Amino acid sequence: MTTDAQSQEMTDGFHLVIDALKLNGIDTIFGLPGIPITDLTRKAQAEGMRVISFRHEQNAGNAAAIAGFMTQKPGICLTVSAPGFLNGLTSLANATTNCFPMILISGSSEREIVDLQQGDYEEMDQLAIAKPLCKAAFRVLHAGDIGVGIARAIRAAVSGRPGGVYLDLPAKLFAQTMEAEAGKKSLIKVVDPAPRQIPARDAVQRALELLKSAKRPLILLGKGAAYAQADADIRALVEKTGIPYLPMAMAKGLLPDTHEQSAAAARSFVLPEADVVILVGARLNWLLSHGKGKTWGGKDHKDWGGQKFIQIDISPQEMDSNVRIDAPLVGDIGSCVSALLAAIDSTAGSSWTKPPADWLRAIAERKNKNLAKMAETLAKDPTPMNYHSALNVVRDIIKANPDAILVNEGANALDFTRSIVDMYKPRKRLDVGTWGIMGIGMGYCIAAAVVSGQPVIAIEGDSAFGFSGMEVETICRYNLPVCVVIFNNNGVYRGTDVNLGGGQDVAPTVFVKGARYDKLMEAFGGVGVHATTPAGLRNAMEEAIRSRKPTLINAVIDETAGTESGRITSLNPQSARKK
Ligand code: ADP
Ligand code: TZD
Numbered sequence: 001m002t003t004d005a006q007s008q009e010m011t012d013g014f015h016l017v018i019d020a021l022k023l024n025g026i027d028t029i030f031g032l033p034g035i036p037i038t039d040l041t042r043k044a045q046a047e048g049m050r051v052i053s054f055r056h057e058q059n060a061g062n063a064a065a066i067a068g069f070m071t072q073k074p075g076i077c078l079t080v081s082a083p084g085f086l087n088g089l090t091s092l093a094n095a096t097t098n099c100f101p102m103i104l105i106s107g108s109s110e111r112e113i114v115d116l117q118q119g120d121y122e123e124m125d126q127l128a129i130a131k132p133l134c135k136a137a138f139r140v141l142h143a144g145d146i147g148v149g150i151a152r153a154i155r156a157a158v159s160g161r162p163g164g165v166y167l168d169l170p171a172k173l174f175a176q177t178m179e180a181e182a183g184k185k186s187l188i189k190v191v192d193p194a195p196r197q198i199p200a201r202d203a204v205q206r207a208l209e210l211l212k213s214a215k216r217p218l219i220l221l222g223k224g225a226a227y228a229q230a231d232a233d234i235r236a237l238v239e240k241t242g243i244p245y246l247p248m249a250m251a252k253g254l255l256p257d258t259h260e261q262s263a264a265a266a267r268s269f270v271l272p273e274a275d276v277v278i279l280v281g282a283r284l285n286w287l288l289s290h291g292k293g294k295t296w297g298g299k300d301h302k303d304w305g306g307q308k309f310i311q312i313d314i315s316p317q318e319m320d321s322n323v324r325i326d327a328p329l330v331g332d333i334g335s336c337v338s339a340l341l342a343a344i345d346s347t348a349g350s351s352w353t354k355p356p357a358d359w360l361r362a363i364a365e366r367k368n369k370n371l372a373k374m375a376e377t378l379a380k381d382p383t384p385m386n387y388h389s390a391l392n393v394v395r396d397i398i399k400a401n402p403d404a405i406l407v408n409e410g411a412n413a414l415d416f417t418r419s420i421v422d423m424y425k426p427r428k429r430l431d432v433g434t435w436g437i438m439g440i441g442m443g444y445c446i447a448a449a450v451v452s453g454q455p456v457i458a459i460e461g462d463s464a465f466g467f468s469g470m471e472v473e474t475i476c477r478y479n480l481p482v483c484v485v486i487f488n489n490n491g492v493y494r495g496t497d498v499n500l501g502g503g504q505d506v507a508p509t510v511f512v513k514g515a516r517y518d519k520l521m522e523a524f525g526g527v528g529v530h531a532t533t534p535a536g537l538r539n540a541m542e543e544a545i546r547s548r549k550p551t552l553i554n555a556v557i558d559e560t561a562g563t564e565s566g567r568i569t570s571l572n573p574q575s576a577r578k579k
Pocket of ligand 1: 333434
């Protein structure tokens with residue numbers, strides 16, 4: 001029997017949102033408080049959730065997105081209305097582009113006023129604006145629908161191809177009340193939010209037949225493979241078949257980069273030479289030269305190189321996006337890879353024929369030559385320090401601390417780090433992703449530290465760092481084990497450009513010379529270090545790892561060392577006029 005007092009026990013929108021998130025195992029919110037969500041952040045903290053409060057919503061959103069990538073649970077970003085929402089939107093779009101599950105929850109103004117455009121505080125039709133930039137967008141108007149709203153947002157974010165979801169919560173919703181018991185019943189604990197998608201048997205067989213015909217096979221691992229957390233099966237596929245593999249940037253470490261089957265150091269040889277390529281969670285977008293052109297041995301920049309592709313992806317629409325896919329294998333990576341392994345086992349047993357020896361030998365030759373050349377470059381100790389001598393240190397530090405997470409952004413700082421610093425474990429390298437976007441740095445660092453508890457090392461171009469630099473205060477506030485290393489070469493790409501107009505302003509790519517970013521960290525109680533030599537950098541990084549104190553190392557790099565746009569110089573349009 002219920003007493004009167006019990007039957008009148010009430011709940012409200014604030015509590016229902018928190019209860020719905022918690023019911024679904026979501027324990028962390030990345031956000032920035034203000035009207036109408038300030039009390040939501042307070043109450044969430046009171047209810048035992050971790051609320052990580054940022055200085056700018058884009059960084060909170062990036063944190064949510066990468067938390068989604070690391071955990072397969074949607075990362076939650078919480079913002080205020082119009083401007084806060086827009087600040088978070090870039091990261092929502094970036095999450096969707098990268099196939100990371102995240103939910104951007106924004107408070108919004110009063111619907112009646114917004115829809116009549118009567119000029120409310122932070123008025124904006126946020127739902128309409130979010131829609132084209134994410135996988136799904138929902139609005140909840142009644143407290144009783146909060147459970148459904150959160151459930152739909154979670155499913156949309158993590159099922160199928162993961163992505164960003166927008167959830168619009170108008171201010172009025174939070175204060176709405178309903179009976180606690182009815183409120184509780186209205187919540188949904190999502191069952192099997194990302195159901196396995198088993199590939200069709202004939203699709204597996206088709207892939208197997210194509211693979212058997214290969215003379216120069218190659219496996220390409222993308223960040224979808226890293227996301228899928230099917231690490232053991234992916235390793236078994238590579239090792240059982242003996243096929244050389246290339247990891248995309250965020251798939252580095254899925255197998256240790258030092259693995260003898262890694263063809264990373266012979267990339268420009270294997271891409272044009274391969275005859276059958278298995279794509280595992282990697283799209284044939286610009287990062288893979290769209291699967292055609294000279295990179296793939298085509299005669300001209302749009303010509304097909306003759307490769308046959310087996311593509312493993314959860315999104316059927318990804319197939320044939322750029323070139324013909326002869327064997328599409330649609331399903332989740334775990335299911336597809338294990339089905340392929342089973343098919344290999346049942347047809348060939350233990351006698352699976354490894355790739356022809358001349359193919360493996362040719363790769364090993366190129367690889368060893370390139371690795372020897374790189375070792376020579378890394379051993380040099382020029383003054384001033386350059387990318388290579390600094391990264392030689394970072395390479396050693398990661399080798400000694402393989403559980404540390406490496407965050408990386410910039411142009412040259414990105415490209416050199418990717419090729420020089422070996423990764424040893426899955427999902428330890430987090431970078432600019434599909435868009436090559438600057439600004440992910442500190443948000444990714446904060447989420448990586450919060451989610452994993454492991455030390456985080458960020459290798460940042462000085463320009464790249466500027467996009468999220470204020471979050472060093474957040475890193476200090478939560479006392480996170482983050483060591484930010486800024487490769488400071490006085491500008492975007494380099495620090496040497498001159499003003500072509502001859503005026504007093506410096507060139508558009510040039511910054512204040514000799515800036516002391518280390519002081520920024522000291523301002524908030526962290527450790528700041530000014531390093532001008534590899535030895536100084538090494539000491540500072542070792543100490544940061546040991547102490548787990550927030551640290552920022554201003555590593556001074558030769559300002560002439562970089563190239564325009566790093567490795568993608570060719571994407572810059574050229575003026576037809578000489579002057
Ligand atoms: P990279 O940049 O490393 O080449 P992409 O982001 O281009 O990787 O490709 C990732 C691909 O992985 C996407 O096409 C996405 O649909 C796919 N994907 C993501 N998660 C899964 C999964 N669990 N199973 C299968 N495919 C997945
Ligand atoms: N804005 C955003 C959001 N993303 C971008 N990618 C750019 C601008 C353009 N851009 C690059 O592609 S790399 C880069 C910019 C501004 C910075 C390169 O300079 P850096 O690194 O100092 O970070 P290096 O090592 O000096 O090249």
